[in-house]
Amino acid sequence: MATSKGANTYNRQNWEDSEFPVLCQTCLGDNPYIRMMKEKYGKECKICARPFTVFRWCPGARMRFKKTEVCQTCSKVKNICQTCLLDLEYGLPVQVRDAALKVADTMPKSEVNREFYTQNLEREISDGDIINPIGSMAGKSQTHSDMLLKLARTTPYYKRNRPHICSFWVKGECKRGEECPYRHDKPTDPDDPLADQNIKDRFHGINDPVADKLLKRYSEMPKLEPPEDTAITTLYVGNLGDKVEEKDLKDHFYQFGEIRSINVVPKQQCAFVQFTNRTSAESAAEQSFNKLILKGQRLNIKWGRSQGQQQAPKKDGSDTEAMMEPVPGLPGALPMPPEELGTNYFNLQPPPMIPGFMPRGMPMHMRGPPGGPPGGPPRGPPPMGPYGMRPPRSNFGPPDMRMMPPPPPGVMPMRPPPGMNGVPPTGGVHYPSQDPTRMGAPSAPQN
Amino acid sequence: MPKIKRSRKPPPEGWELIEPTIDELDAKMREAETDPHEGKRKVEAMWPIFRLHHQKSRYIYDLFYRRKAISRELYEYCLKENIADKNLIAKWKKQGYENLCCLRCIQTRDTNFGTNCICRVPKPKLETGKIVECIHCGCRGCSG
Numbered sequence: 001m002a003t004s005k006g007a008n009t010y011n012r013q014n015w016e017d018s019e020f021p022v023l024c025q026t027c028l029g030d031n032p033y034i035r036m037m038k039e040k041y042g043k044e045c046k047i048c049a050r051p052f053t054v055f056r057w058c059p060g061a062r063m064r065f066k067k068t069e070v071c072q073t074c075s076k077v078k079n080i081c082q083t084c085l086l087d088l089e090y091g092l093p094v095q096v097r098d099a100a101l102k103v104a105d106t107m108p109k110s111e112v113n114r115e116f117y118t119q120n121l122e123r124e125i126s127d128g129d130i131i132n133p134i135g136s137m138a139g140k141s142q143t144h145s146d147m148l149l150k151l152a153r154t155t156p157y158y159k160r161n162r163p164h165i166c167s168f169w170v171k172g173e174c175k176r177g178e179e180c181p182y183r184h185d186k187p188t189d190p191d192d193p194l195a196d197q198n199i200k201d202r203f204h205g206i207n208d209p210v211a212d213k214l215l216k217r218y219s220e221m222p223k224l225e226p227p228e229d230t231a232i233t234t235l236y237v238g239n240l241g242d243k244v245e246e247k248d249l250k251d252h253f254y255q256f257g258e259i260r261s262i263n264v265v266p267k268q269q270c271a272f273v274q275f276t277n278r279t280s281a282e283s284a285a286e287q288s289f290n291k292l293i294l295k296g297q298r299l300n301i302k303w304g305r306s307q308g309q310q311q312a313p314k315k316d317g318s319d320t321e322a323m324m325e326p327v328p329g330l331p332g333a334l335p336m337p338p339e340e341l342g343t344n345y346f347n348l349q350p351p352p353m354i355p356g357f358m359p360r361g362m363p364m365h366m367r368g369p370p371g372g373p374p375g376g377p378p379r380g381p382p383p384m385g386p387y388g389m390r391p392p393r394s395n396f397g398p399p400d401m402r403m404m405p406p407p408p409p410g411v412m413p414m415r416p417p418p419g420m421n422g423v424p425p426t427g428g429v430h431y432p433s434q435d436p437t438r439m440g441a442p443s444a445p446q447n
Numbered sequence: 448m449p450k451i452k453r454s455r456k457p458p459p460e461g462w463e464l465i466e467p468t469i470d471e472l473d474a475k476m477r478e479a480e481t482d483p484h485e486g487k488r489k490v491e492a493m494w495p496i497f498r499l500h501h502q503k504s505r506y507i508y509d510l511f512y513r514r515k516a517i518s519r520e521l522y523e524y525c526l527k528e529n530i531a532d533k534n535l536i537a538k539w540k541k542q543g544y545e546n547l548c549c550l551r552c553i554q555t556r557d558t559n560f561g562t563n564c565i566c567r568v569p570k571p572k573l574e575t576g577k578i579v580e581c582i583h584c585g586c587r588g589c590s591g
Contacts (some may be wrong), residue, residue, distance in 0.1 A: 035560050061574070175486075179578040 005252075014122070015041055016052035016071045024081035024088055026156040027066055029059025046199050047073035048118045059325065064181075073122050077107060078203065084160065085202050090152040093202060100147045111203065150221065151166040151214055154232030224289040227303045233260070233281040234274040234304030241269060243295040249273055252294060256284035272304050291375075327430040453528055459520045465510065469530055472503045494585030497549045501534065501584075507531035508539060548586035566590075 014253045017040065028034060034057050042054030053069035059066055068082040076083045078094055087097045097103070108114050166182035168174040174184065188195050201207045237249060246254055246264045253273050257280020264271040275281040289301045429435050450473055452458070471531070481493035487574060511522040526533045538544045538553070551557065552564035565573075566581035569590050580587055 051540050176580075177578075179580050 003031070009436060014050075014119075016045070016050055016073060016122070018053045018072045021055040021068050021074055022075045022082050022088070023055075023068070023082060024052060024086060024091060026080055026091065026158065026160065027083045029056070030064060030156070030158060031060050034058070043067075043069075045069075045309045047071075047074045047203050048114055059161040060158065062163070063158070063161040066161060069199070073118050073125065074203070077118075077121060077124060080203075085199065090148045090176070091157075092101075092148060092151055092214065093208050094205035094209040095202075095208045096151060096214050098216060099211075100145045107204065108390060109200070147218055151218055222290060224285050224301065224303070227305075230278055232303060232305065233276070233278050234272050235281060235285055236270060236272060236300075236302040236304045238268075238270045238300035238302070239297055240266075240271060240299070241295075241297040242266075244271075244297055244299070246271065248294050251290070252288075253284055256280045256287065274304070306338055448562070454524075457574040459518065459524055460523075461517050461521045465506075465517065465521075465525075468506060469503070472499060475499055476503075491585065493583075497551075497584035501535070501548060504531040504535050508536050512540075543590065546589045548581070548589040549584040550569045552581055552586065552589065 021036075025110045035058040036055050039054045041051035043052070044050065045052050046069050046073060050071055050073075052068075054067050056065055056067040066083050070082055070085065072082065076086075078085075079088055080086060081088060081096060086093060087133075090097060108117050135378050166180055166184055168176075169180070169184045171181070174180055186355070194213070197209060198207075203211075205211070235253075246262050249262055249264075249271055250259060253275075256275070258276040260274040260276045262271060262273050273284070275284065285301060285303065288299065292299045292301065317343045354358055432438060435441070449470075476499045479499055482492070482495070484492050503578050505581050507517075507522065507525045510516045511519070522551070526536075532550075535547065535550055538550070544553070547553065548566060552566055554581045555563065558564070564581045564583060564586075565579045566578075566584075566586040566588055567590050568588070570588055573588075578587070
C-alpha cells in the first residue's frame with residue numbers, strides 16, 4: 001500500500017531534485033569564484049509550490065545572497081533564470097520576449113491544472129532530450145529578434161543584486177551603523193508603477209510594469225516608415241565619409257535583392273541605391289536603418305524620392321553646375337505665352353522667368369509646378385524622366401545640361417561631373433558638345 | 448548570593464586577592480543574563496555573555512601565565528570551579544590564537560562552507576574600512 005507521499009511516484013507531482021541551477025550571468029555576479037550552497041527541498045517554488053533544490057550564493061562584495069526562487073521545471077518552461085525570472089538569452093522580462101517572438105502563454109495558473117501541467121512537463125524533461133525547449137518555447141526557432149536585440153542590455157546590471165533597503169534606517173533607528181549590511185538609501189517611491197510587481201505576473205508575462213515600460217520605449221524608438229508611393233525603390237544613404245565606396249554599398253545591399261543602380265555623390269557624402277523591386281528595398285531599409293555601419297561610418301538611411309523628385313532637396317545645395325555664359329549673338333529666352341492662351345490645363349502656376357538668364361540644368365526643372373498639388377502632376381511622367389523626355393517641361397529653352405547621352409537607367413540626374421571646375425580652356429562653353437570634360441571629348445582634361 | 452563552590456575544600460591562599468574582581472565580573476554576568484531583549488537583535492543579546500566570559504578567563508590567564516601573580520594551585524582551583532574556561536585558555540597558548548574571542552568562532556562545523564568566523568580574518572587581509580561584528584560574539588577581529 002502506498003503509505004506516504006514519497007512512496008508513490010506514479011502520476012504524482014513529485015518534489016524536484018536538481019544538480020545545478022539554471023541562472024543568468026548577472027545573478028551569478030562579477031566574481032568568477034563562487035561558493036554555492038545546495039539545499040534539497042529547501043523551499044517551495046514560487047510558481048508551482050513544489051519543494052525544490054534551493055541554491056544560494058553570494059554574487060559579489062556588498063551584494064545580498066541570492067537564491068533560486070522558482071524550480072527548474074518552471075524556469076525551463078519559460079526559458080528564464082531561476083532567480084530573476086528574466087530570459088536567459090536577452091535578459092528581458094517574459095512579457096517583452098513573448099511580445100517580440102509572438103509566443104503564447106499556455107501554462108495554466110489554477111492549482112490542479114497547473115500541477116498536471118508541470119507534472120507532464122517534468123516527465124518530458126526527464127525522459128527526452130534536454131536540448132529542445134519545452135512548453136511554450138517549443139517550436140520557436142532561434143531567430144534573433146531585432147526588437148529584443150535593441151532592447152537587451154549590453155552590460156550586466158548588478159544593481160539588482162544589491163541588498164534590500166534598511167527599514168530601520170528609513171525610520172531613523174538603525175543601530176548597526178557602518179556594519180549594517182542593508183542599504184542606507186531612500187526607499188523607492190510607492191507611487192511608482194514599478195513598485196508593485198508580482199512574481200506570478202512576471203512569470204506568466206501578464207501585467208508586468210517593467211515590460212510595459214520597455215515596450216513603450218521600443219515603440220518610441222526612431223523608425224523608418226516606408227513611403228506611401230510604392231513605386232519608390234530607392235534608398236538614400238548618408239554619412240558616407242570618404243571611406244565608403246560604391247563597391248562597399250553594392251557588396252552590402254546585394255543581399256536584399258537585385259540592385260538596379262547605385263549613384264554616389266561624394267560631395268554630399270551620400271549615395272542613392274535603387275532596387276529593382278519594392279520588397280527588396282523595404283527589407284534593405286529595415287535591416288539597415290540605424291544599424292548599418294560600413295568601415296566605421298554609421299550610415300544614415302532614408303527613403304529616396306521618385307526620379308522626378310530627386311532634385312528638390314538638392315537645389316538649394318551646392319552649386320555644382322557652373323553657369324554657362326549665354327551664347328553670344330543669340331536672343332535671350334522667349335517669354336512664356338500669356339495666361340489667356342489657356343493651355344494651363346493643370347492649373348499650374350507660371351514658372352519664374354528671368355529673361356536672359358540661361359536656365360541651369362536639373363534644378364530648374366522642378367520649379368515647373370511648385371504650387372501644384374503635391375505629388376500629383378509632377379509625378380506624371382517619372383518613368384520617362386531620366387531618358388531625356390521632358391517635353392512638357394522643357395519650355396526653358398536649351399535642353400538639359402549635364403545629361404550624359406544616353407543616361408544609364410536609374411542614374412540620378414544630380415551626378416556632378418567629375419573633376420569639374422567649370423572653366424573651359426578657351427572661349428566659352430555654350431553647348432554640351434563644347435564641354436571638354438564630356439564623354440568622348442578628344443582630349444579629356446582628366447588629371 | 449555568593450557563588451556556589453563546587454569543592455568541599457576551602458580555596459587556596461591568594462584567593463582573597465582575586466575574589467573581589469571575580470565577584471564583580473560575576474555580578475556583571477548576572478546583569479547581562481537578566482537584561483531585557485528589547486531593541487537588540489537576537490544574536491546581539493548574547494554578545495555581552497561571551498564578552499564577560501572571555502574577560503573572566505583572560506583575568507585568570509593573565510594572572511597566572513603573564514604576571515605570575517597566583518600559584519599554580521590557585522590557578523587550577525579556578526579552572527576546576529569553572530571560573531575560567533580551560534578550553535579557551537588552551538587555545539590562547541597556541542600561536543595565532545592569543546586573542547581568540549570565543550570558541551564558537553573557530554568551530555568550522557558551524558559554518559556553511561567549513562570556514563572560521565569572519566572575526567578570525569586578520570585586518571590587513573580584510574578589505575579596508577569594513578567593520579565586522581561577528582554574529583557569535585560581536586567580536587571585531589581577534590587575530591593578528
